[in-house]
Amino acid sequence: MASLTGSSAIADESDFLQTLSGNWQGTGQVRLKPDAQPMHVSCTLDSRADGEEISMQGACRANVVFSRRIGADLQAQGARYTGSYVGSIRGPATLSGSRNGGTLDLRIRWPARNDTGRTARMQVASLGSGRMRLVTSESHPRSGERIVTARIEFSRK
Incomplete structure (x- = not known):
């Protein structure tokens, strides 16, 4: 019975990751920082799921002011997800978390600076009908208030 439950969980995660697979805009x-003003961006993302793994690679642009590569590599291990994220001026970060319904709820752990690492949160939601949402948030460095640092609505190309 335990092996059937494990196989079912693997199939569930594989099926879910397929909903995030494809070419997105x-x-x-x-x-760029929790205390910076938001800027409008347009993004592309190529996302490929293979079993319990997914690789997302793309870029976001804001006029001529900003262009940045973004990406994440994730692996499901039962109900837990681990992986890495690129897209911040802070450098690559580690991801860990789990799925709740149609949303991956991930903790971002930025590289340590001066022996103190910072954390943030990333949610990747499969919205059905060829739509996906990516939201990141973290605490404002002075006030501690939770600030949305990115909110991007994607649709399949």
Whole structure:
């Protein structure tokens, strides 16, 4: 019975990751830092799922002011997800978390600076009908208030 439950969980995660697979385009707002003003961005994302793994690679642009590569590599291990994220001026970060319904809820752990690492949150939601949402948030460095640092709505090309 335990092996059937494990196989079912693997199939569930594989099926879910397939909903995030494909070529995507999106628009939204990004803050380069929690205390910066948001800027409008347009993004492309190529996402490929293979079993319990997914690789997302793309770029976001804000006029001529900003262009940044974005990406994540994730692996499902039962109900838990781990992986890495690129897209911040802070450098590559580690991801860990789980899925709740149609949303991956991930903790971002930025590289340590001066022996203190910072954390943030990333949610990747499969919205059905060829839509996906990516939201990141973290605490404002002075006030501690939770600030949305990116919110991008994607649709399949």
